[in-house]
Amino acid sequence: MREPTYFILLALHAEPLHGYGIIKKADLLSSGRVRLTAGTLYGALDRLVDDGLLEVDREETVNGRRRRYYRITEYGRHETGLEAQRMRSVVEASERVIGRLPNLGSTGATS
Amino acid sequence: MSSYRLVMRAxxxxxxxxxxxxxxxTANALTDNRWSARQSLSLFNVGLRTRTRIESGDTVQRTWIQGAMLGLLLMLTTHTTYVWSYGSWDWGGRYALEPLLSALSVILLIRSTSSRSIAGVALLQLGAALSVGFFAIPFLAAPVSLLAGLGGLSRRWGDGRPAGSPTMVAIVILALSFGPLADLGDGFLGGFVLQCGLLALGLTLVRLDPRPLIGAGAWFALELLPGALMAGIDSDESMSTAAYAAIAVALAAFAASAISIRHPQRR
Known part of the structure; x- marks a missing residue:
């Protein structure tokens, strides 16, 4: 799962949002790292709906403009959880390696 | 026509x-009504992808139609590149533009490996090969064209599956090198065109079944049939070889409608 996709799913975990809302939330959650363009977002939304990870929640008309709200499906939540788990294992593996390096000297000194 | 209307035409x-x-x-809200080049390019790219997207609800037949289109596009772009590069056409100012064209061909080649749209792959393939063709080294144009097409198509066809692009590229290269059709086709162009058709055929087959071995097996089975049919046909003319490739793709499309191949379920 690519990072923008992950943050789109994450943005929708709490509540359904429309396109602009998703972009802003993804920006916020990623601390500004994931800055989606409208093209990237709608391309991803179509794909995610198609894959069953998201679905259209409702449509609203504001000032004559139609807004479509998206929500995450149970399958989407499951997949996001799996991805989070995968990333956690990557972090743990990295910490084991990186964390061991400084300890090598101290282990040698104490034994 | 304002710029965003033009972009939306994609x-x-x-x-x-x-x-x-x-x-x-949404785009206006993000950019305060001032669309950046990045915004426009991104929308244009997504527009092209939308035109050629394979959806999970698509039938096997529709996937095959797209595969046949890929083959046709590969053949057309390869033909165009080849004819253009070897033609007597010349342009006096090309040497002045060599650095620019060199950079362009590299960019297009790299870009083609990340494109997932059929039209995108074909355009990038053509662009990269034509850029190389400008250097009066036309013998490189066709391989560059194939490289761009192969990179782009394998990327598109291997998306989201464990089989992945490298496996498919390996299958395609092995089958083209050692398969029963490897020696068919008269001359470089003829064989090349045939290989393009088979490339699309193979990638589509592997796309239809996510298990690479089964995909490869099905492809070989389909390859044997037209191979046997073609064995007795004189293939002196490159055009007849192109026709063989078209027959192979059509035959495969027909077989796909008859054979029940599992379509990848993404849920």
């Missing part, structure tokens, strides 16, 4: 009608 009409206004509104 999307299919139905899509524009359904989502166009919302998409433009």
């Amino acid at each position: 999307f299919p009409a139905e899509y524009r009608q359904e989502h166009g206004a919302e998409l433009v509104d």
